[in-house]
Ligand SMILES: *Cc1c(COP(=O)(O)O)cnc(C)c1O
């Protein structure tokens with residue numbers, strides 16, 4: 001049984017078009033029991049659909065997949081500390097967003113929906129466009145006018161109609177809501193099926209570490225689709241009795257846009273309203289994170305932290321990582337600036353630390 005419910009008032013979604021709770025405005029969550037038949041999983045192909053019993057898509061016929069996922073997990077020396085780095089820039093569209101888009105568009109196909117709209121700072125739009133076109137679904141993507149040219153070209157080549165919206169990412173999010181009355185809102189932020197895909201990052205890390213959990217994870221964070229996804233993923237594995245502890249989740253923001261890290265510092269239970277400054281980390285320039293309260297409580301529960309790093313540190317780590325052969329998009333370097341900050345602080349993480357490269361360097365063309 002798969003149920004879409006409001007986490008706050010526990011009411012079921014009124015219909016399949018509702019993208020958030022009509023009573024309290026919260027995004028819906030999915031109630032579904034993930035199962036892990038390890039012997040079967042081990043024999044399957046190396047992609048994220050190997051966790052078939054943990055992904056709430058009922059019929060195989062509806063799966064839209066490029067056999068994505070199961071990206072390499074490389075042990076790597078970062079500033080004298082061993083860090084395991086997931087290579088999620090190696091997804092077919094060049095970012096980890098394919099995890100979520102594969103599952104979300106499979107759901108859209110199962111509902112026989114033929115038109116979707118999405119808003120994105122770039123990568124989610126490219127991912128949704130790619131899976132939609134593969135499934136024969138019409139796709140319109142709203143992006144801020146200032147989005148990287150490489151991402152806009154990519155989404156357009158993948159068949160999306162592009163709508164460039166002047167102003168900030170927030171204004172793009174406003175603009176799409178009008179369209180969402182007409183077409184299905186395949187939102188990577190609101191739609192709970194997207195998180196059902198990003199959670200596979202946790203499954204892969206655990207399987208690649210011989211079915212054990214790392215001690216901490218260091219991730220860039222904007223809307224938190226990655227952080228909440230891995231949290232849900234680790235929780236599934238704990239509930240199934242496969243791992244026995246929740247890793248500390250450490251989310252990294254840029255100082256130019258840090259509503260969550262500021263809230264963390266001020267011990268606020270909800271995001272702080274900030275004035276967005278120009279940033280090289282466009283993928284996480286989210287001034288008003290929809291899941292903000294939930295993220296703050298989840299990070300606290302895991303014993304993690306939310307921190308910010310300077311633009312200078314992001315650029316420097318981006319260049320240094322490229323010199324070592326890791327060519328990532330600028331946004332992704334935020335995690336490595338975070339690793340630097342975390343390991344230089346007094347509360348340096350003990351045990352095994354995992355991070356990831358969220359997007360490919362070719363996404364940042366125009367910044368070199
Ligand atoms: C989307 C994205 C992130 C952050 O993801 P959130 O879900 O918004 O927290 C990080 N890096 C890249 C390259 C992205 O595209």
Ligand SMILES: [Zn+2]
Nearest residue numbers: 006009021024
């Ligand atoms: Zn509600």
